Amino acid sequence: MKLNDATVLVTGANRGLGHAIAVELVHREAKVYATARRPELIDVPGAEVIRLDITDQSSVDAAARLAGDVDVLINNAASTAGGNLVTGDLDSIREVMDSNYYGTLAMIRAFAPILARNGGGAVLNVLSAAAWSTVDGNTAYAAAKSAEWGLTNGVRLELAGQGTQVAALVPGLIATRTLLDFASKTGMDLPQDALYEPEELARIALDGLEAGDIEILDRFSGEVKAALAGPPRAPTG
Numbered sequence: 195m196k197l198n199d200a201t202v203l204v205t206g207a208n209r210g211l212g213h214a215i216a217v218e219l220v221h222r223e224a225k226v227y228a229t230a231r232r233p234e235l236i237d238v239p240g241a242e243v244i245r246l247d248i249t250d251q252s253s254v255d256a257a258a259r260l261a262g263d264v265d266v267l268i269n270n271a272a273s274t275a276g277g278n279l280v281t282g283d284l285d286s287i288r289e290v291m292d293s294n295y296y297g298t299l300a301m302i303r304a305f306a307p308i309l310a311r312n313g314g315g316a317v318l319n320v321l322s323a324a325a326w327s328t329v330d331g332n333t334a335y336a337a338a339k340s341a342e343w344g345l346t347n348g349v350r351l352e353l354a355g356q357g358t359q360v361a362a363l364v365p366g367l368i369a370t371r372t373l374l375d376f377a378s379k380t381g382m383d384l385p386q387d388a389l390y391e392p393e394e395l396a397r398i399a400l401d402g403l404e405a406g407d408i409e410i411l412d413r414f415s416g417e418v419k420a421a422l423a424g425p426p427r428a429p430t431g
Contacts, residue, residue: 206271276334314357366414
């Protein structure tokens, strides 16, 4: 799917990968709706800014009414909190699942009829290699991303009949402040050769979407998925 002259809505466009994707879309001459819960934090010249909380159905519905010309939906917004499943705060675990799974689902359900009316279009869900492999301190987020991976595979099947392309961007390690702070807090040693800048991943994501790829991986996430073909690995901690 060609993105020049497409109309694209990006969630979580106020920072990190979402911001980079929105900027790259403007560069590729797409019409862009850049959304976030705090729209005043969005700085994407050339984009139309919309307030959107994907965990609030009324906010999702309002965005769908406003952006009825969308033919590409990019679901990037997601909570990265949650901690561990067994010992973490249950409200935080629910929050991370609510945004990654139910929030993404709410957006797809609201915009699927719009995409159908506008010719089919595409959905790109931003996942994470954490869907396939996790570390202590991040298991709630990993579980939510695993659920979102299943959601993506399911809606791809359901929306095929209306001609909607459904793809997943599955990045490994993104050099965002969120990840760098988590690594510093937990003492995690990040492999520098596996870190991708948001701007680089944005180009990889949109190139893959234009090429019709179903799953868009970087080198690190490709290695993680390949490891799924073998037996589960015992924890090393």
